[in-house]
Amino acid sequence: MKAKIYIILMILSTIKMYSQVNIDAVSIFKMHLFLDSKYKMDTIMTKNDSLYRAFCDVVILKLDTLKVSGDYDLTKSVFSPKFKFFQLNEHSYTKKLDEKELQLFWIYGDRISAIAINQETGKSYRLLGFDNNDFLFFLADFREAYKEKNGKELRIKQFFKNYSVDKLNFECLYKGLKKSEIDRIKYPCLGRVSDIIWIE
Secondary structure: OHHHHHHHHHHHHHHHHHOOOOOOHHHHHHHHHHHHOOOOOOOOOOOOHHHHHHHHHHEEEEEEEOOEEEOHHHHOOOOOOOEEEEEEEEEEEOOOOOHHHHHHHOOOOOOOOEEEEEOOOOOEEEEEEOOOOOHHHHHHHHHHHHHHHHOOOOOHHHHHHHEEEOOEOHHHHHHHHHOOOOOOOOOHHHOEOOOOOOOO
């Protein structure tokens, strides 16, 4: 009897482990925007659960899914790591914000921001427009997942050659983030939505 219960528990845990993760891209994007926000208030504000809930209740986001293209093995193969890429298309608010709320919940809309989400684990990466950029972590995780599924290494040059996403310049991100100091003028792909727009 104990053996049967053990087998049933193992089967249930395996089913749960391999079931698809339910991804809510809008909620993940809101979380990144909230954590990235800078308060312009004189008083000290704490980023906490209640402020985050208020942010989520007030902010409405519309996202676009960015197109992935390239070599079949890196995009459509069943052994390919499964990522989706989302860009903030537009945002609005559920009500007219007063001055204090504007200082708390204002979202810059002049530049593009984008994230990637692993469709199997739910892990997310800031790739465009945020104060910090997670591309190097994304690339490391992509290559690790590729090796686990294919049993072979994915060279960085091979990734750049055979995997691309609309609006994202992976080579620019890689080169810019590998430098000892961030140069957002030389590497505009590292620009933040809150930055002054540089005119060349």
